[in-house]
Amino acid sequence: MSILNYTDTHCHLDGEEFAEDREQVIERAREAGVGKIFLPAIDLSTSRRILDLCRQYPDYLYPMVGLHPEEVRADWREQLENIKQLLFPLSSKIIAIGEVGLDFYWSREFEQEQQEAFEEQVRWSVETRLPLMIHCRKAQNELVAILRRYAKDLPGGVFHCFTGNEHEAAELLQFDGFVLGVGGVLTFKKSHLPEVLPAAVPLDRIVLETDAPYMAPVPMRGQRNEPAYTRYVLERMAEAYGVSQETLAAQTNANVARVFGVK
Numbered sequence: 001m002s003i004l005n006y007t008d009t010h011c012h013l014d015g016e017e018f019a020e021d022r023e024q025v026i027e028r029a030r031e032a033g034v035g036k037i038f039l040p041a042i043d044l045s046t047s048r049r050i051l052d053l054c055r056q057y058p059d060y061l062y063p064m065v066g067l068h069p070e071e072v073r074a075d076w077r078e079q080l081e082n083i084k085q086l087l088f089p090l091s092s093k094i095i096a097i098g099e100v101g102l103d104f105y106w107s108r109e110f111e112q113e114q115q116e117a118f119e120e121q122v123r124w125s126v127e128t129r130l131p132l133m134i135h136c137r138k139a140q141n142e143l144v145a146i147l148r149r150y151a152k153d154l155p156g157g158v159f160h161c162f163t164g165n166e167h168e169a170a171e172l173l174q175f176d177g178f179v180l181g182v183g184g185v186l187t188f189k190k191s192h193l194p195e196v197l198p199a200a201v202p203l204d205r206i207v208l209e210t211d212a213p214y215m216a217p218v219p220m221r222g223q224r225n226e227p228a229y230t231r232y233v234l235e236r237m238a239e240a241y242g243v244s245q246e247t248l249a250a251q252t253n254a255n256v257a258r259v260f261g262v263k
Helices: 022-032 044-056 076-090 111-128 140-149 166-173 193-200 227-241 245-260
Strands: 006-008 034-039 061-065 096-103 132-137 157-159 178-182 206-208
Touching (some): 006 227, 022 034, 034 044, 061 076, 096 111, 096 140, 140 166, 166 178, 206 245, 227 245
Parallel strands (some): 006 034, 034 061, 061 096, 132 157, 157 178
């Protein structure tokens, strides 16, 4: 059993990729030192599924609900209304609204709808005081513009899967209460994150994540990612910042407790 204890703040453990061995995946995570796993939803059906799964593993799996930007389609208003019906009665049992945001990487077909859906969920965050788990791809200008409208009222959150430069980090960290989520990309050979993070991101503004089953870190790159592999992100991040793994684990856990209220 690892003596370290740290948190995977972003894992799609409800996915079909884990259908055959989910229990073993959770056991491997525990053995690797992962003390908590946070599960983001992408739509109504995953929101329901995640709530059910987290009930089976209390105090280990923690649920979010939300509508992912790539899932914003013609029925987005109906999806949001149904997710809202889940969220508000259960807000004390949900740790965040997510995974929400903007994604214009593949298509701008629903650009306006994405922005409206994101802004609606930002308003939920303000109303419930639940943090946001934010996905942003090729849309930072538009995303920042929406967040600025609510900056004084936002409870905080995570900018998930940060892969940007020092300027982009500074622009995101202007929002009080927010941290950057960093995963397997940090370990990639051509990644600039080992230089960017220590220069631009204080240790109290960062959390660990896997985004499993996607984005497996080196040396597992190309395989299905899983929460146990958070360890490789922790190791590379500690190296980049020049601190011990124990120090980094303790600091990122403190950041998680501050943002999510989960200790």
